[in-house]
Amino acid sequence: MGRIALQPPGFYSTVAKAYRKQPNRWGLLLTGGVILSLVLFIYWAGGHFNPYQVRILNLIGINIGLGLSLNLINGFTGQFSLGHAGFMAVGAYTTTLLMMPPAIKQMNFFMMPLVSPLDQIQLPFLAALLLGGLLSALMGVLIGAPVLRLRGDYLAIATLGFSEIIRIVITNIRSVTNGALGLKGIPAYTNLWWSWGFALLTIFVMTRLIHSSYGRAFKAIREDEIAAEAMGIGLSRHKMLAFTLAAFLAGIGGGFQASLLTTIEPNMFRFTLTFEILLMVVLGGMGSITGTVIAATIVTILKEVLRGVEAPMNLGFISLPGIPGMRMVIFSLLLILVVLFYREGIMGQRELSWERLLGQKDSSPERGVEI
């Protein structure tokens, strides 16, 4: 065994250089190429795709952001939260109320007028989105502070409960949210640039965060809370950090969705919405960024493809009436199957990398870590 002694000056930086992950020039080039072709594709799709196809592409972008934000809590930090629909609702309502023109507000609130300052305010889309995200993050702080002390099933139940509370509150503060009537005629600002910009930015932030010292702290908490705490990691601080960031992103995703669908109502934000996003996370792999991206794409497309099963069917010998909610049955079965037989999901905790795709070995000791 070698002696552990003070190292000469310059030693650390030499060692660091040897073990730091060298940026792969080809990888950077390929990533740049993919982003460039995505930009070109969005430019092209805007002119050539029909509105229905554009809408699906928008949903994919938004769902990637939403899926990643849920994966940050559930997959990387290991805190099983089921509160996403609530945060999305906060974001969707805040964004809508801040950017909707006063004239349309007046038309919406015919039962009970909108409270004073809100009925005159009209902010630009981006400002409304960010404020929606911030309010959602604030809710994340308020909810997270008491419930993140809980573990496992208890945390899931508590977050689910809070998400329902948010929905009930929204249904009942009619002078702010218009209650069960919902809000219609929301300006349709969401386009492919916005939704995919959101997706790319979320991917970037998540990748950098997860590969930083904070990301390692999150994963340490997921692996073993007692050991993580014994290594000097403040549990509540780091859980709150992940939870708040996820709530922020969920709020922004909700804002985008409101502006894409142009109409929102409290019942959109039921547990099934959280379930859909959870499906993306579990199917893609808890703790895999690329897995969530792939699964968000698959689930969003599948949801449209499966529209057929809810329509009335004539099988020749028997004709079935349309069964609303049939898609959810199929998704639930899919989730059960994944959990039973394929618990890792598509990617497990691994990531797709160019090295892996090009068949290069990526576990050599030279690879090192990113800092």
Place this chain on the structure above:
Amino acid sequence: MSLLELEGVGKKFGGLTALSDFNLSLAPGELVGLIGPNGAGKTTVFNLITGVYKPTEGRIVFNGKDITGLRPDLITRCGIARTFQNIRLFGSLSVLENVLVANHLRLRSNPLEAVIRWGRYGAEGREMVAYSQSLLEAVGLAHLAQEQASSLPYGQQRRLEIVRALATKPKLLLLDEPAAGMNPAEARELMDFIRQIRKDFDLTILLIEHHMRVVMGICERILVLDYGLTIAEGSPAEIQKNQKVVTAYLGVETGA
């Protein structure tokens, strides 16, 4: 001045007294052993010192600061690190990442700086990797840096856990049965290792161990616990002759 001072510390779980009126004073640089039969309260002492449990009575002072009832992560920041009886590594993380996690408490960059790799984060990150790597090299685990921690053989997992604790830069190291499940050769190697790190890192070490050869071999002073009570204290030679200790371990001969 003593580094760690436990004054009349006790812990009750409901009606069960796990530890009562426990006194311990560690001088800087000492290597002290804590022994006793199963269930005597040894790990409870560790959990009380590291803040996992809050004492129901008594006071714990470390380095002149009262740390009674402080949160575990804050106690680690004060300079106390530990290993666990049943190894608690971050299984799906690599060996290097395990050590890096223990550097996180010294990180001063905020999350934003970490995401955009801005300002001091770059330098802090490099320093972190370099320090962890030099630790791994020093204990002969460097060639395994990229392996998944859970894939290491048992003995190396034990060693990694000690290295991970060292990476928090502690003044006091608590080792909970480091030689558990080791054969005599491995145990001997471990003793050398513990002596080595004490010298090189200027550590004070408190050690729980069942492996008597290890305890008697390296400890300068030994405390014996039984049913939550301190029944003996002294040098290895004194402990070996102590009638109470023999009784606690072997029972009393009642005669035919």
